Amino acid sequence: MIRFISKPRRSGAADAVRADARPRGAVKLLLSLALAGALATGIAACGGSSEEATGASGGGGSIDLLAYSTPEEAYTDDLEPGFNSTPDGEGVEFSNSFGSSGDQSRAVEAGQPADVVHFSLEPDMTRLVDAGMVSEDWSQNQYDGIVEDSVVVFVTRPGNPKSIQSWDDLLNDDVEVLTPNPFTSGGARWNLMAAYGNQVLTEGRSPEEGLQYLSDLLGNVPVQDESARDSLGTFLGGQGDVLLAYENEAIAAQDAGEDIEYTVPDSTILIETPIAVTEDADPAAQSFVDYLYTDEAQQAWADDGYRPVVKSVFEKNKDKFPTPADLFTIADLGGWDKVSTEFFDPENGSVAEIEQNLGVATE
Numbered sequence: 001m002i003r004f005i006s007k008p009r010r011s012g013a014a015d016a017v018r019a020d021a022r023p024r025g026a027v028k029l030l031l032s033l034a035l036a037g038a039l040a041t042g043i044a045a046c047g048g049s050s051e052e053a054t055g056a057s058g059g060g061g062s063i064d065l066l067a068y069s070t071p072e073e074a075y076t077d078d079l080e081p082g083f084n085s086t087p088d089g090e091g092v093e094f095s096n097s098f099g100s101s102g103d104q105s106r107a108v109e110a111g112q113p114a115d116v117v118h119f120s121l122e123p124d125m126t127r128l129v130d131a132g133m134v135s136e137d138w139s140q141n142q143y144d145g146i147v148e149d150s151v152v153v154f155v156t157r158p159g160n161p162k163s164i165q166s167w168d169d170l171l172n173d174d175v176e177v178l179t180p181n182p183f184t185s186g187g188a189r190w191n192l193m194a195a196y197g198n199q200v201l202t203e204g205r206s207p208e209e210g211l212q213y214l215s216d217l218l219g220n221v222p223v224q225d226e227s228a229r230d231s232l233g234t235f236l237g238g239q240g241d242v243l244l245a246y247e248n249e250a251i252a253a254q255d256a257g258e259d260i261e262y263t264v265p266d267s268t269i270l271i272e273t274p275i276a277v278t279e280d281a282d283p284a285a286q287s288f289v290d291y292l293y294t295d296e297a298q299q300a301w302a303d304d305g306y307r308p309v310v311k312s313v314f315e316k317n318k319d320k321f322p323t324p325a326d327l328f329t330i331a332d333l334g335g336w337d338k339v340s341t342e343f344f345d346p347e348n349g350s351v352a353e354i355e356q357n358l359g360v361a362t363e
Contacts, residue, residue, distance in 0.1 A: 060091020061284030066108055067118035068101040068186055068273070069229035070249055071148075074304040079297055088287040100227035101186030108133060108278070115281035116289060118147065118273065120186030120228075122336045125274045138276035147292050149307035150271040151324065152194035154263040155235065155243040155250050162241045166265060167198045170217055170242065177220045178240035180231045182344060182351055183362045187228030189344060191244040192217075192351060194269040196343075197333055202267040202326045215354045224360055236260075246271060247321075251305030267326035 065075065075096065083089035097104065097112070105124035108114045109131050117134065119125055125145075128134040139145030156164055162175050170177050182188035195217055199210040223239065225231040228246060235243040236258055250262035275292065277285040291297055298313040307321050308314045314321070333339055343351045352362045 060089070060093070061282045062093045062095065063115045063282055063285050063288055064095045064097075064113045065116045065118070066097045066104050066112065066114045067116075068104060068120040069098050069227040070120075070187070070246055070252075071118065071304070071306070072096070072098040072229075073252065074301060074306065078300040078304060079292065082297060082300060083288050083291045086291060088284070089291065092284045092288070098229075100180075100184045102184055103226075114278050115285035116275065116277055118275040120271070120273050121189060122272075122274050122330075123340045124186065125276060126336075128276075128278070133278050134276045135279060139274065141293075143293065143309045144272075145274045145276060146272045146309055147275040147289075148273060148298075148301045149309060150246045150248050150273075150305075151264060151307070151327070152191055152268045152271065153245060153247045153250050154265060155232075155245050155253070156261050156263065157241065158259050158261060160261055160263070164242045165263065167195055167213075167267070170195075170220065171213070175220060175242060176222055176240045177217060177242055177244065178231050178235050179218075179221055179224065179244040180228055181224040181226060181355075181360065183346060183355070184226045185228055185231070187231070187246060188224070189339075190246075190269060190271050192343070193330060193333060193339060194244075197269055197328050198265070198267040198326075201328050201332060211350050211354070214351060215357075218354055218358060218360075247307075248305035255305075264322060264324055266324055267328075268324050270327055270329045272329070 067075065075094075075098075080094050084092060095113075097107075099107075101120040101124050104117070105119055105127050108117060109127055114133075117125065117128065125134060125138065129136055129138065154164055154170075156162070162169070162172070164170065164175065169175065179191045180188040182192055192214055196210045196214055199205045199213045200207060205213075223234060225234055228249060231243060232245060232249050232253065234240065236253065245262075247262070247264065250260065253260055254262075275289060277289055292301075293310060295310065295313055298308040298310045299316075302308050302313060302317040302320065308317065330336055330339060334342075341349070343349050346352050346362045355362050
């Protein structure tokens with residue numbers, strides 16, 4: 001496994017060097033986490049909040065962006081201003097909503113205006129395809145409709161006092177694990193499939209043993225928040241010994257000055273997040289999505305802790321994003337169609353049964 005210790009706060013000349021990197025995102029993250037989690041859950045997660053991002057007025061079009069919770073700072077601090085500085089983006093205005101992936105997808109299905117949708121899970125996109133709101137060929141580009149990647153990591157306290165290095169360490173009796181509710185959070189589903197995949201793909205255990213591991217793991221989770229961002233806030237607030245999280249969330253927390261460490265386990269899953277324009281989108285929406293695959297935008301993703309999907313940009317940043325020894329994908333587990341039905345069907349899924357036995361809501 002690969003451990004990344006917390007970074008000390010920089011001062012003086014070092015602050016000046018960092019001034020162009022991500023100060024606004026770091027401050028915004030600290031402020032958002034300081035607010036009560038109810039604000040993010042009650043407003044943003046339901047898709048009901050929108051905020052205007054920087055953009056010149058001048059008839060360049062407008063884009064309603066709905067996305068899962070974690071890339072908020074990447075969009076508002078880097079990607080949207082970057083697009084506004086291009087000829088295609090000049091004068092384009094943004095209205096943004098960020099929240100748990102499933103809630104965002106359902107909000108669009110129910111009528112929430114959206115030109116660009118960026119989810120943490122493919123099934124949340126499939127819902128809108130089935131509703132006729134996103135084209136069936138949304139994934140027909142060289143990146144299969146995926147705009148950035150990440151991996152599941154272990155976030156721990158300074159010095160890693162519980163010595164959490166492997167998936168088996170998460171089952172120790174004295175370890176409190178934090179992960180969101182998989183029936184509201186895409187990040188939680190990635191976390192659980194990383195855990196299950198480690199058992200059956202890497203360790204060679206049976207599917208039944210993999211499910212028993214998930215049951216034991218969730219039994220060590222004292223609270224399941226609605227989104228990955230909320231779960232991070234709970235951990236930074238002092239609860240839990242280890243947080244299962246997106247690698248980019250751990251990097252963002254460190255860059256914001258939070259005193260944490262994170263470990264990239266030897267066995268983990270590649271997180272692939274889909275993006276698309278809606279059928280009735282403003283013409284500027286497709287230009288914006290095209291921009292997100294440019295070298296400039298892919299470097300911005302990398303600077304914000306996300307793994308670029310453009311190979312040449314990833315290669316320039318590979319020292320920041322080491323490849324785990326046993327990195328697997330959701331396709332190795334049968335793909336999201338199979339996984340969603342077998343594990344996360346609210347009535348008959350195996351994870352739903354585990355959660356219901358623990359008294360956790362699955363709807």
